Amino acid sequence: xxxxxxxxxxxxxxxxxxxxxxxxxxxxxxxxxxxxxxxxxxxxxxxxxxxxxxxxxxxxxxxxxxxxxxxxxxxxxxxxxxxxxxxxxxxxxxxxxxxxxxxxxxxxxxxxxxxxxxxxxxxxxxxxxxxxxxxxxxxxxxxxxxxxxxxxxxxxxxxxxxxxxxxxxxxxxxxxxxxxxxxxxxxxxxxxxxxxxxxxxxxxxxxxxxxxxxxxxxxxxxxxxxxxxxxxxxxxxxxxxxxxxxxxxxxxxxxxxxxxxxxxxxxxxxxxxxxxxxxxxxxxxxxxxxxxxxxxxxxxxxxxxxxxxxxxxxxxxxxxxxxxxxxxxxxxxxxxxxxxxxxxxxxxxxxxxxxxxxxxxxx
Numbered sequence: 001x002x003x004x005x006x007x008x009x010x011x012x013x014x015x016x017x018x019x020x021x022x023x024x025x026x027x028x029x030x031x032x033x034x035x036x037x038x039x040x041x042x043x044x045x046x047x048x049x050x051x052x053x054x055x056x057x058x059x060x061x062x063x064x065x066x067x068x069x070x071x072x073x074x075x076x077x078x079x080x081x082x083x084x085x086x087x088x089x090x091x092x093x094x095x096x097x098x099x100x101x102x103x104x105x106x107x108x109x110x111x112x113x114x115x116x117x118x119x120x121x122x123x124x125x126x127x128x129x130x131x132x133x134x135x136x137x138x139x140x141x142x143x144x145x146x147x148x149x150x151x152x153x154x155x156x157x158x159x160x161x162x163x164x165x166x167x168x169x170x171x172x173x174x175x176x177x178x179x180x181x182x183x184x185x186x187x188x189x190x191x192x193x194x195x196x197x198x199x200x201x202x203x204x205x206x207x208x209x210x211x212x213x214x215x216x217x218x219x220x221x222x223x224x225x226x227x228x229x230x231x232x233x234x235x236x237x238x239x240x241x242x243x244x245x246x247x248x249x250x251x252x253x254x255x256x257x258x259x260x261x262x263x264x265x266x267x268x269x270x271x272x273x274x275x276x277x278x279x280x281x282x283x284x285x286x287x288x289x290x291x292x293x294x295x296x297x298x299x300x301x302x303x304x305x306x307x308x309x310x311x312x313x314x315x316x317x318x319x320x321x322x323x324x325x326x327x328x329x330x331x332x333x334x335x336x337x338x339x340x341x342x343x344x345x346x347x348x349x350x351x352x353x354x355x356x357x358x359x360x361x362x363x
Contacts, residue, residue, distance in 0.1 A: 001156040003189060006359060011090070011155055013042075015162070016145070021072040021111060021160060022109045022110070022111055023060050023062075023109060023110055023111065023156060023157065023160050023163060024060060024061045024106055024107075024108070024109045025059070025061075025105050025106060025107065025109070025110075025156075026059050026060060026061040026106075026107070026174065027058075027059060027106065028056070028057060028058055028059070028102040028103065028105055028106050028121045029056075029057040029060045029102070030054065030055060030056050030057065030095075030098060030099050030102055030148075031054070031055045032052050032053060032054045032072075032095055033052070033053045033055070034050050034051075034053075035051045035052075036049065036050045037049055037050055038360065039194065040082040041192055041194070042192045042193035042194050042214065042217075042261055043075070043192055043214045043216075043257070044075055044216065044259040044260075044261065045079070045217065045218040045219075045224075045259075045261055046075050046079060046082060046083070046218070047075075047214060047260055048075055049072070049087060049286070050087065051072065051073070052071075052072040052091040052094070052095065052249040052301065053060065053069065053070065053071055053072075053148075053180070054069070054072060054095060054098050054145075054148040055067060055069055055070075055072045055148060055264055056070070056098065056102055056148040056149045056151070056152040056172075057068075057152065058102075058151075058152045058153065058156050059094025060156060060160060060162065063067070064156060064159045064160055064243055065156070066152045066153075066154075066155035066156035066158075066159060067152060067155070068147075068149060068150065068151030068152030068153070068154075068155060069148055069151060069334075070098070070144075070147035070148030070149075070151065070334070071147070071334055071360050072091055072094050072095070072144060072145070073144060073335065073360050074087070074090035074091055074093075074094055074280060075129060075142070075333065076142040076144075076259070076360060077138060077141040077143075077144040077310075078093075078134075078138040078140065078141040078311070079210050079225060079259075080134065080136070080138075081093065081132060081134065081137070081141060084134075085199065093128075093131060093132055094141065094144060094145045095145070096129050097124050097127060097131075097142060097145035097146070098129060098145045098146070098148060098149060099128050099150045099206045099233065100124060101120060101123075101124050101145070101146055102118070102149060104107045104121075104259060105149070105153075110153070110157075112171060112175075112342070113150055113154050113157055113338070113339045114339045114342060116151065116153065116170055116268070116339070117146075117309070117337060117340055117343075118337035118346065119147075120146065121139075121143060121314075121337075121340070122144060124142045124146060125137070125139060125141075125142040128141055128142050128145070131316070135255045137260065137287040138293070138310070138313075139313035139314065139317075140234055140310055140313055140335065140336060143313065143320075143336040143337055143340060144335055144336070146336065146337050147333075147334060147336070147337050148158070150200070150337035150338055150339050150340075151337075151338065153339075154169065154266045154338055154339075156168075159320065161293070169340070170342065174342040174343075174345065174346050176346070176349060177345040177346045177348070177349035177355075178342075178345065179275055181244075186209070186210050187208060188212045188247070188255065188358075189203045189208050189209070189211065189212065190209055190212050191212065191213045191238075191318050192212065193214055193217055193231070197234060197235070197237075200235060200239070201238055204238075204239065204242055204252070204306075209244040209247070209252055209253075209254070210253050210285075211233075211235075211239065211245075211253070211254055211255065212255045212256075212257060212358070213254060213255065213256050213257070214256075214257055214259070214269070215227070215231070215232070215236060215256050215257065215258050215261070216228065216257075216259050216262065216290075217231070217261075218259070221262075221264070221267055221294060224261060224262075225267055225270060225271060227255045228271055229274040231273060231278075232271075232274065232275060232278070232280060232281040233274075233278055236278055236279070236280040236283075239254075239283075240251045240279065240280070249283075251282075251283050252283065253283055253284075253285035254283045254285060254308035255285055255286050255287075255288070256283050256284065256286070256287045256288065256290075257288040257289065257309075257358075258285075258287065258289070258290040259288075259289055259303055259309075259310065260289050260291060260292040260293060260295075260310060261290075261292075262290045262291055262312070263291070263292060263295070265291070265297065265299070265302070266301070268278050268290045268291070270301070272284075272302075272303065272304065278288055282302075284304050286304070286305045286306075286307050286328060287305070287306055287307070288306075288307045288309050288330055288358065289302050289306075289307070289308065289309045289310055289311060290306060293310065295309045296320075296324065297324065298324055298325050299324055299326065300324075300325030301325075302325075305327045306325070306326050306327060306328070307326060307327070307329060307330050307356075308321035308322075308326040308328070308329050308330065309329075309332070309358065310343050312329050312330075312344055313336065313340075313342055314340060314343065314344070315340075315343040315346065315347040318344045318348055319347050319351070321352050322326060322347075322353050325351065326353075327354075328353060328354050328355070328356065329345075329353055329356075330350045330355070330356060330357075330358040331344065331345055331356065331357050331358070331359075332357075332358065332359045332360065333357075333359065334359040335360045336358045
């Protein structure tokens with residue numbers, strides 16, 4: 001282990017942190033599978049044709065072992081890396097970060113995965129900057145690479161401590177953020193750029209009543225706005241007269257995800273103006289990440305609820321977005337690790353900001 005890994009090992013635990021059972025990682029391994037998609041999946045102005053599914057293996061000196069699964073999404077985590085490399089090249093770079101993290105964990109000890117995530121993420125993020133040659137690498141690229149590793153850490157932690165359900169898994173300091181219990185869970189279909197209206201109608205007929213619609217299509221800002229408004233009109237014409245017993249208005253709610261494609265507030269307001277013009281505005285429940293990460297402005301004057309997603313990398317980023325006027329947070333344990341998601345959920349819960357799960361496409 002090099003000196004960087006050794007320094008990392010010394011910083012696993014914050015001062016004053018109570019240690020419980022210590023788990024020593026004796027050996028590690030990794031693998032990945034390439035999953036071709038039935039059809040290209042369009043969002044963020046690009047298209048995916050396959051998903052890499054990394055597998056992380058950890059074995060403790062007690063003999064217990066755990067296998068953590070993940071899903072890589074280079075386009076979601078850093079569109080700049082996706083456009084700078086081939087699809088396989090971008091995935092290979094992310095997988096190198098996963099392998100690096102596993103090698104750093106070999107022959108180290110931990111008591112809780114949450115104690116590891118900040119130091120592990122910090123090292124892997126810097127490593128990602130070096131191997132991509134991109135000093136502006138998005139934080140989510142490193143977090144996405146750590147998901148299978150973090151999952152393996154949690155599963156090994158559960159085995160070592162005799163934990164058999166998710167509620168027991170959550171550390172006490174984060175339990176308040178996960179205390180709400182729902183009687184029902186709604187399945188929300190994802191309508192990407194190339195889903196046709198016949199398929200949308202079929203989804204409603206199958207019982208789906210809450211639509212997540214990708215906006216922010218490819219092209220210049222003017223071209224994007226034109227495509228998005230035409231797409232909204234097309235979808236609204238299919239859904240506007242359909243009724244559901246699951247909403248107060250009886251109408252199908254719309255959940256838009258722009259993935260940071262709108263560079264100016266004025267452009268996004270023009271999209272909302274079009275929604276008002278065609279009678280779709282009142283059906284907008286939430287809009288996720290309309291603006292890019294570097295667009296740090298007050299959004300409290302926008303007349304719909306905005307949710308932070310990619311820009312809420314960590315709990316500190318989450319607090320910043322809430323201060324800017326974002327009124328919801330999308331949780332992504334499959335994209336940002338369960339450990340970081342717990343921290344993000346706690347930061348939002350402490351400020352009375354609702355969270356919802358809107359994770360990556362998985363196998």
